[in-house]
Amino acid sequence: VRSRLTSGRQHGGDNPISQVPVRTCVGCRRRAAATDLLRVVAGPLQQSGTASGPVRQLEPDPRRRKAGRGAWVHPDPGCVALAERRRAFGRALRCQVRLDPAALVRYVATVTAET
Ligand SMILES: [Zn+2]
Numbered sequence: 001v002r003s004r005l006t007s008g009r010q011h012g013g014d015n016p017i018s019q020v021p022v023r024t025c026v027g028c029r030r031r032a033a034a035t036d037l038l039r040v041v042a043g044p045l046q047q048s049g050t051a052s053g054p055v056r057q058l059e060p061d062p063r064r065r066k067a068g069r070g071a072w073v074h075p076d077p078g079c080v081a082l083a084e085r086r087r088a089f090g091r092a093l094r095c096q097v098r099l100d101p102a103a104l105v106r107y108v109a110t111v112t113a114e115t
Pocket of ligand 1: 025026073074
């Protein structure tokens with residue numbers, strides 16, 4: 001049962017690299033295979049109740065299945081910090097409100113600790 005899923009990937013093409021979709025990391029701005037990057041989406045609008053106004057959570061989307069616009073970043077704290085400093089997430093996601101990176105930062109820290 002297990003082998004049926006993976007057998008389709010052995011294509012034998014002469015240029016397998018061109019098959020991989022390439023995305024640009026919003027942190028370091030380097031192009032990388034989509035499989036090496038983490039997809040990030042903006043969560044639902046939340047009223048924070050403070051003077052800073054409404055906010056959306058940045059949500060990691062490792063399965064790349066969430067609807068809507070996605071941003072791509074290396075699962076690396078450095079790239080996340082860089083993207084945040086540049087407000088690259090807001091630009092990439094066309095999001096006008098403040099984006100809270102806490103959940104994303106936590107996720108990336110976990111992933112980085114595992115490897
Ligand atoms: Zn990067």
